[in-house]
Amino acid sequence: MDRFLKYLFISIYSIISIIIFQKVFETSGEVIDELFHIRQGLKYCQGNFSEWDSKITTFPGLYLLSSFIPTEYCETYTLRLIPLICSFINILLIYEIKSLILYDAEKENNHDVLLETMALATLPPMYFFSHVYYTDVPSITMILFMLLFSILKHHKLSAIFGAFSVIMRQTNVIWVAGTLGVHLIDKMMLKIYPKMKRETATFDNFLFALKSHLKHPKILLEFIVGSISEYFGYFVIIFSFMAFVFINGSIVVGDKTAHEASIHIPQLYYFSLFVLVFGCSLWLPQLFRLHKIFSSWKCLLGIFLLTLFMILTVKYNTLVHPYLLADNRHYTFYVWKRFYQRHALAKYAIIPVYIFGLSTIFTSMDGSIGFKIFFVLSTIATLCLQKLIEVRYFLIPFLLLKLNRKSVTKSLSLLELLVNILINQITFIIFFQVQVRWKDFNEVQRIIW
Structure with a gap:
């Protein structure tokens, strides 16, 4: 029964995603950084490996993958299919990894794993980038394969x-x-x-x-x-x-x-917001434990010291990348403009939310002491050396945090899935209906994560 439900979900996910994919393709020929990615991908799948666009800052993994596309099918549509196909593969990988972590056995399991898989597969930023030619989803596919074989000790x-x-x-x-x-x-x-x-x-x-x-x-x-x-x-x-x-x-x-590269500690705080927005299954249980925090003077002292540290880092280490202020095609532009820049105290007023978010992250970490140590170190290394605020940077640490959770509640996973579906609906409605005009581009621009 579980196997049937798993493939039923993959089928429904695939049908809906292909319909959305087609609509995205008809709506926009190039989505922001696709301007560089598609151009480079076309060169590689046409067998031209000698030319490189200097605006591209990543290794050519996505384009090398694109080189396997037969030359006669080398076009924007097929290039965009690569992340979409990877998203299908990711569902199977997430299911297998979650099954191994929860049950320490490579076998079919109950509905807990399937609901958690569905919630993770529909994670809004990751799901959106499954429909455009970006590196994020194929990159996650490779990380998931690495994690799966690592667990299996291969x-x-x-x-x-x-x-x-x-x-x-x-x-x-x-x-x-x-x-x-x-x-x-x-x-x-x-x-x-x-x-x-x-x-x-x-x-x-x-x-x-x-x-x-x-x-x-x-x-x-x-x-x-x-x-x-x-x-x-x-x-x-x-x-x-x-x-x-x-x-x-x-x-x-x-x-x-x-x-x-820049030291940017508040990136951890923004990641905590990401966890609160997309991880209700993580933070809802924490609400029932808040009374324990306020009943312990040690916890209160810790919160006081952490608040002082956050005030100092927010004041002296809040870095604003020029792209954040200039590019109105990303949600982060509007969050920054309409909240953080609205009032001088706004960035301090949200510190209690950061504390709750970080508390949620630390109390949600399951697994061995090795995982806990290196999850923290790797997350800091990944995020705190980046000046630009990008929700895409938060995807892998969020997935690893969720995948390593030993406790899974059906009702909370279902709630998270429903929230993700709602956010995805809103995201694509905005993408399809809201137009952004740039003088440098003849084509209408769209708003994305």
């Missing part, structure tokens, strides 16, 4: 897809490093605590295991040699990327001026 295959993910988008190297880090900590913990379950280990256990390895050179050497042998593929990716950055002088290819 580390060579996992590393191969990790490499593909980096070729899709450079910052994915952080998630490759995070995957390696999780396995290294789990391996180290297993050596010291062979009978302890991964999920029950604490940070103190981790520190003790780390000290034990550092104090005993023989154990440390065995650990290093064994890790290099077992996880060789991940190490190759990481060190190869480090060599690329050293030679290139930056992680960015092409136009480096548009994506300069």
Whole structure:
């Protein structure tokens, strides 16, 4: 029955998505950055690998994937089909990963997994970019493949897809490093605590295991040699990327001026808002625990200190990328203009919401101590070195947070699915009906995430 429902959902998802895809294609020939992506993709699928648009700042993974399209079918329509097909694949990957994480077995499971899969597959920003020729959805596909084979302990295959993910988008190297880090900590913990379950280990256990390895050179050497042998593929990716950055002088290819690395701590706060908007299944249970926070003086002291830290970082580290202020084709432009810029105190007034969002993230983290440590580190590394606020940057950490959740409630997953469907409807209505005129473009522009 579960298998039937799974493929029924995929069929319904596919039919609706193809209808929307057709409407998007008829409405807009090029959506913002597609101006560069489509032009480059057409060159690659026509066999021209020598020309490169300097405005493109990512590796050519999407265009290499496009090169498998037969030349006679090389056109915008077929290029856009690539992310859509990847979104179909992602449904199966999410289902399998969630099944393995929840039940530690590769088998069909109950409706909990299916509802969670449906909610994740319809995540509004990710779902929207399934209909245009952007790198995001194929990049997520590669990350999901890497995660799936990592869970199954097929580390060579996992590393191969990790490499593909980096070729899709450079910052994915952080998630490759995070995957390696999780396995290294789990391996180290297993050596010291062979009978302890991964999920029950604490940070103190981790520190003790780390000290034990550092104090005993023989154990440390065995650990290093064994890790290099077992996880060789991940190490190759990481060190190869480090060599690329050293030679290139930056992680960015092409136009480096548009994506300069900057320390930007408030990106974590914006991510917490993203979690609250799209993760009602995560934050609703937290509402019933708020009384515990206010009944403990330690928690109140922690909130006070965190509030002071946020006030300082919001005041001195709020960075505004020129694109955010100039490009009225993104929702972030309107959020910033109509809320953050409306009043000088607006960016401080929302700090309590940030605190609740960050609390939701930390209390929602399940899995091993290795996952918790490297999820935090990888999320910080991914977000806090970006000056531009982009909801697309939040997709992978949000997916990983949700995928690793051990507790899944049917009613909350269903609510989240319904909310996602509603937001998707509104998003596409705005896309189809609202027109934005730019002097530099003859074609009408549209509003997207």
